[in-house]
Structures are given as structure tokens and as C-alpha cells.
Amino acid sequence: MSDVVKGIVVDIDGPIVKAINMNTAGMLDVVYVGEKSLVGEIIKLDRGKATIQIYEENSMMGIGDEVVSHKRPLSVLLGPGLLEGIYDGIQRPLMELSRTGGNFLLPGVKADPISFDKKWKFVPIAKKGDLVSAGTKIGYVDETALVRHFIMIPPDTKSGKIDYISGEEDKTVLETVAKLDNGAEIKMAHYWSVRKPRPYKERLSMNRPLITGQRVIDMFFPIARGGTAAIPGGFGTGKTMTQHALAKWSDADIIVYIGCGERGNEMTDVLNEFPHLIDPKSKQPLMKRTILIANTSNMPVAAREVSIYTGVTIAEYFRDMGYNVAIMADSTSRWAEALRELSGRLEEMPAEEGFPAYLPTRLAEFYERAGLIRTANDEEGSISIIGAVSPPGGDFSEPVTQHTKRFIRCFWALDKSLANARHYPSISWLDSYSEYNDEIKEYWNGVDADILNVRAEAMTILKREERLAQIVKLVGPDSLPDSQRLILLVADLLKKGYLQQSAFDEVDMYSTPKKQSLLLKVIMNFYWSSENTLKLGTPLIKIRELGLVDEIAKLKSTVSNDNTEELENYIFKIKDKFDELMKFYKV
């Protein structure tokens, strides 16, 4: 049987094309259509008639154009050279394309996803005679100053003994670095189908947070390593800024950032900024651990659909090396809309708001690829997924938000009115939740044995303020007793001095867990002292006159991560100030 199938185009409706004579082609096989050999994928097979979605602009495609399939599934190429790269939805390297294809993305231009010529220094870690199987690490190359890229036996390889393994040598990704006694030749790069999750040994339960440096997230609504989070919000509420902040500051080893149907300039922003941002731990540029997938809103919609699978497959590959990977997908709604658009062209029966009935299944499959797992090498690796959701009109009752909620465990609800008041990140402390608090409590106990109680009390204040605010709206604040006005005061302080965190503030854009916990304790110490003083009969106005409030509100930007002892000292300062005040009011 020949390895090439050739059919012809008989129907074109936008990016959905039908071809006949495709009897021996397989479902999800990649095809090349027409003179320009545009890339497509078979998404439906009905006897010899294949329905194909085309991943490039297919204007001027004609009836009768040839369709060629090599009977291989749509795949990504995995190997050294991925990091610092920027790809479109089907892993075409955009930097390379800008060199060969010019400024605009013209249909038909092609380039290898990773360089086939570049030599990497392969260092073996297995030796001749070792028994290896799918996933075993046999060597590595130091791909960037931040990431050691392990070379593993590809997942679909049969186990065997190493007959030959290369010494420490410069090799291209196409050269053989090992041979097994079963005949398998191992190269540094291999293809893997984008739609097929990569195998692992077992799932583990999560126990540690992914630290993001964002106080409202880490302290109040944390995501676990290997967890899933959704960040829904209307336009301009801060989805992208939050995703960027997470890509910059979260303590993952690898970041896969998927710009799915969003703005071109936002990808440019990352490309410009990340090489200059220095990782607080390693002091290396953050770009060295980052991979970008950019299928912007004006790029072909079918490639947008596949972009999140391309991203998650690359993430799994690094997870299998034993790394903690974090994926940001901005925005999963645009992906869902791509599904809807393609489904419409397939004339499938729509469910809610025109979305196909399989939307929830697809969402579940995607988020299911997150997790903390045991790798083939008995190491731990994880993928955390953070998906932005863009609900029409900012209304969370729409299908994508609602279905996403079923499959994620951390919900960072962005609030339009907070964003309008320029309270950023505009993550609502009332509508958001995290189901990971329990799983990761040991971590926070390790930072500070008290902090979880302090946090709970702070949250109580924020909730009480919400109820008091309703009363204030009716009768004004003056009619409240001082004890309740203290709640308003402290809630305001928590908002301004803790929850708000500007991404543009050099000092405040990233907060270590230590700073996060001390800053909260400063504010709560102020609260406790105030409460005690009020009980002794001091009027609230006297507490305001201490001048502490304005100072505390600015501590987040005056005290850097390296000087947290200043916060400890501040707690003493609060105590002193109140002691002084109490002298006047003691009986």
C-alpha cells in the first residue's frame, strides 16, 4: 500500500474543504492542498470523502485542486530549539517565517519548527547495555542557561537495550544519538500528534502552590502546581495583564504562553519585554524558559482551534522531563469560538448560543491535561493551566464560562467595577474561589505558622465590609458605630495596601511569599491594636490621627522583597504607637 494518498477538492466553504478519493487516508491526518500546498487536517471521513480544515488563508483555492496526504497525523516536533521560540497555531516558527516569507503571513510559506542545522552538545547519561523504555532520559543538552533539555526515548518506542550511544558530541536534532537492540534509532527530536495526550506513569495529588507573586492569588485564591484556573472577565478587566504577570513571575520551570485569537501587539509585548526581565531565582532572562504560541485574532481560525493543543503537547513534553510547566491560554473563549465557527461550516446541530454540543467535552479534555504526575523516570512533573475566558458582555452565565467552571478548581473572577476604578488586579474577592487551599496549606504553614488564621480573619473583614457597604449606601457612614467604621477602614486598607498590586510598579509587581505574609500581618496587627484601643474607649478619629493608615497603604511599594525585616519592624512600630495612644485613655 502506498504511503501517499492523493485526492481532489470538490467543495470549498471558507476554511472547510471537502475532497474525494481519500479512501486510504486516516482521520486527523495532515494534508497538503493545491499548488501552494496549504496545510490542513482531516476532521471527518465518510467513505472516500474527507472533510478537511485548512490552517492557512485559502483564498483562490479551486475545485479540482490536488490534496496530498502522507498518512501522518498533525504533529508537533519536539526537541532542542523550542525554547525562546514563537510559533503559530500549527508550530510554524514565526521568526523564521519573517526572514523567509516577509512581513505578512502568506499562505504556503513553510519552515522547520526547530532548526535542523543547529548543532547541540549532546551529553549522554545512559550507557551502552542499559535497558531503556519509553520516556527514559538518555542524555541532555543545555538548551538555554535556564533549562537543561533532556533527551528521552520517545513514548511510542519499544523498550530495549542500548547498543550504541553517542559520546559528548555536537549533533543536529536529526542525527542519531542512540540505537537500541530492537533496531530503534533515537534522535534528539521526534514528532508527536497534537491531539493525543502524552503518557505518564500515574497522577499524584497536588501539595504545593504555584507561586505567582500576585498577593490576591497566592494568599487568597492560590492555584496548586498541576492545578487549573480560569480567569474570566469582560474586555479591559485585566485578563491579559494577569496572564503576563503569571508568565513572568510564577515559579514554574517552563512557561508556554498561548495567544489564542488575541492581539498581535500583546505577543510583541512579551517578545520585547521577557528577554529583559530577570528571573529572581536564577538571574537569567525569563525568555529562556518561555515558549510562545501566537495565533492572533486575524490569523486563520482553524489554526486557532489547534493552537491550544500545540501548546499543551509542548508542555507535556517538558513535563515528561520532570519539569513544572505552566500554560497560559489567552483566550479559551476565542478557541471555543473557532470551534463554533468550524462547526457551523460543517452544518452540525448547534447547542447553546451556536456552540457545538461537544464544547464541554473538548474543554474537559483540555483541562484534563493539567496535573501533577509521576514521569517514566519516577520523577515528578506538572502542568498547571490558566485559561482566560472572555464572556460576551462580561456576563458569566454564558456557555464557555459556565462549562469551564465545571473543569477548573480555581476561579479568578474579574470585576468590571474594580477595573473601572483602576483597582488592579481586578480579581473579585467575593466571587473568586480556590479549591486548593486545603491541599497546599502545609506550604503556607511553612512560611508562617499563623498566616492561615490571619488570612481567614482578613477575608472575614472583607466580607463584613461588603455587608456594611450596603448599609452605608442607605444611611451614610456617620451613623455606624466606630467598631464598624473600623471594619470599613481596614477593608479599605486591605484593598489599597494589599489586594491592589500594579504590574507597572517596579517594587510591587512581584511579591515573595515572605513579603505577602508579613504585609498581611502588618495590616492585621493594625486592626487588632485598633480594635483593642476602641474597646478601651478611644475614638476612631484618634487612631486615624496616628498617621499609620497612609503609611501602611504604601508599604507594598516602599518595602522591597529583599527588605522584609522592615515589615517586621513596622509591626513593632504599630505596637509602640498604640501603646502611646493608650496611655491617654487608660483609666
Add this chain to the structure above:
Amino acid sequence: MIKIESLGLKKIEGPILMLEKNADVKYDEVVRVFDEKRNSQIGKVLSVNEKSVVVQVFGNTSGLTIKDTSVEFLGIPMTIPVGRDMLGRVFNGLGEPFDGLPQIFTGDYRDVNGAALNPYIREYPRDFIQTGISVIDGLTTLIRGQKLPIFSGNGLPHNVLAAQIARQATLKNATEEFTVVFAGMGVKYDVAKYFIDNFERSGVLSNVVMYLSLADAPSVERLLTPRAALTAAEYLAYDLGMHVLVIMTDMTNYCEALREVSTTRGQIPSRKGYPGYLYSDLASLYERAGRIKNKKGSITQIPILSMPNDDITHPIPDLTGYITEGQIVLERELFQKNVYPPVAGLPSLSRLMKDGIGEGMTREDHKDVSSQLFACYAKVKEIRALASVIGEEELSDLDRKYLDFGNDFENKFLSQGYEENRTIEATLDLAWELLKTLPESELYRINNKYIQKYLHEKG
């Protein structure tokens, strides 16, 4: 060019024709549709299979008959001619002369659909454009290469504002003028005339290209108008190195034409009858703003849209806001208070201002000041709501100071004349004048060193 003609029309429905496939047809190619008197109009292939072809006509199908209509397949995508001679000219939505002069002389035809800019090759926009309008320069700064729409409503002065921006826009330290490309979709002639007069008055008309598909032109023509305009803009920006300001009005009319075509084709709608691909379609226009590495020119877009019922959650403003780099929202309440420009402070946003303002670009205190103004104005809104319930007398002193601040903000900072052109320094100084009226402890978003410098040393 191979031209193939086809008879065999099967069905006419609104702007859509269905015909038998008896020629070599390509997806998206341009067709010429002839009526029995051999009058012709332009269309394009929407879909094709072995038996039939679906064609969309950019004109009026009402005179066509099944029997006598013939269709010529041109074998090329929709193009318009481009050249330096476009400047000073007026075209219709299809790129044909609309000013009585002959078509420009050029061999250069460009596909109106453009192609997606490789995200890698984009240059991040950072050059501050001074519009001379305080609320824009101070709070929602326009950046060269940005797409910043005006969300308006019926009867609100969006045209006046857009014209003022076009007249006054300058870069701070450069002398280069903007070239203006204007796309009018479904607007009345008065609107086009208003802009023409404005450009004439400021002596830039010879630097303007207009594409007009007025209210009386077939609605489908509007689908091509912004594409023609943006194709011209790309040529001027990237071939000739000009800085182009594209004004597109009214995007709502454009979206309605898109809905009309989609409905006629029986496509499954998403919200309010608009097709599910409205987002992608709008993105294919808005994303054509920007800058390219190693290219001198730029495309700045100011799309104008009227929000049906002043509803910002309507799909047109909603999807636009999801694509553009911010929005300038006009508010009826301010308009009724005689505030011009009636820009609603809080929902307005410029996403690109973060990299275009501050020391060396506008002024060191700009970021803090704008952030503080937003916070204070948000507080004003809260206090106004409270005052309307408990009465102003019941408010605290501080709250009353905020109310005064709010009035000053609207009457002194927001309000300015149609011809008034304020420098960014004047705008920021004005902001400090207002902030001065509040206790210093309220200025929690401003770095102490700026408070020191601008409140104590200067003031």
C-alpha cells in the same frame, strides 16, 4: 487574465446569488455580474462545490433576473489600485473614483483583504500622540500605531471629536504630519462633508484619501469599504513610509451589513443575530493597525461606532473592545450637562499608554497622576450615589470635597473647546490643580516625590 462567463443563475436572495458551476471557479475570487443591459457590478465567490457557486454581490441585486444575468469570473481576489495619486482623492467603497475624476494611474493593485501581519515582525507602538484634548492625552493616551475606537451613541459628538483629533494630532518632538485615510460606511453625505470641510480648513485635504459608501449605496458595499481604506493605508504607511491615521465610521453600519449577508445565507447566528465570526471579521480589520520593524510608517486607527441603545454590552462595542487597544466611551449624561468632549472617564481605557507615557515621553508624573484621577473620579461616582440617597448635607467634609473635585473634573478638566489645543504639560498641571483640592492623604497612588515636586514646590 482568464475570464470565464457563466449563465445558469439558479437563485437570487438579497445580495446573494446561487449559480450552477460550469466554469473553473476559485474560492474568494472576484466576479462581475451583468444584467440584461450589460450593466455590471462586482461580487465575490463565497463558497463553491462541484455543482454550484455562491456569489455575494457588492451592489444592488434588485434589477437582476434569473434568465438574463451572467457572471464573469475574473480569477483574481478583490483588489484596488494604489499609488501616491490616491492622496486628495475620494473613492467609493469599492475603490472606484467618486469625485468625478478618472481612476488613478498605476500598475499596482493590492488585495483588499490584506494578509495577517506576522506577530514577530510587529514593532510595539510607544510614541505618544498629543491630541491636545486633556481627557485623551491625560487619561486614555493615544499612541502611534494604536487602534483606539470611539464608542458613541446617536446624536453624540463623535464626529466633532474625531475631527478635532485628526486636526490636532501631533507627535511631541516631531514635525511629521499625519496622512488621513477616511472610510465612511452607511453615513450620510453631511458626515463626509463635515470631515472634508474640516480637513480643508486645516489645509490638509491634499493629504487625505476617502473611501465613501454612503447611506444610499448598497449596504453590502460597506463590507469592502474599510478593507479598501486599510489597503490604501498599508500602502501609504509601509510602501511610502507615512504615518497614517485611519478614521472608520460607522462600524455599526458595517456590522449590520455583515449580519444581513449572514442571515441571507441562513448561517447560525450567535448573539443578536450577528454571525459567530463577527469577532474574527472585525479583527481582520482592526489588527491592520500597527507598526512594523524596519519600516518607517505606521497605521493608527480610530474606528467610530454607535452603541445601539447606548449599550456597551451590545455585540458590536463588546467585540470591538475585545480586539482594540482600549476605547474612548462617550456618555450621554455628560453630553446633557454640556460637557464637551463627553468622555466617560471610568470605562475609557488606553491599553498602550503604559509604554508611551512618563519621563522622556510625556512627563514623569503622568502615570501616577492618571491613576490617581481615575481612583478619585471613581470615588466621586460612589459619593454621588450616596448623596442622592442620604442628601448632600449628611456627607462628611471629605466627601463634599470629593463632590467639588468631581464637578471641577468634569467642568475644567474634561471640558474644553472644539478648537482648544492643550499641551500635555498644561493637561497635567490642570490635573494637579484639581488634586490639590483634596487632602494629601487621599493621593495614595502618587509617589511622594511627585507630591513634593508638583504640589509643594510648584504649587
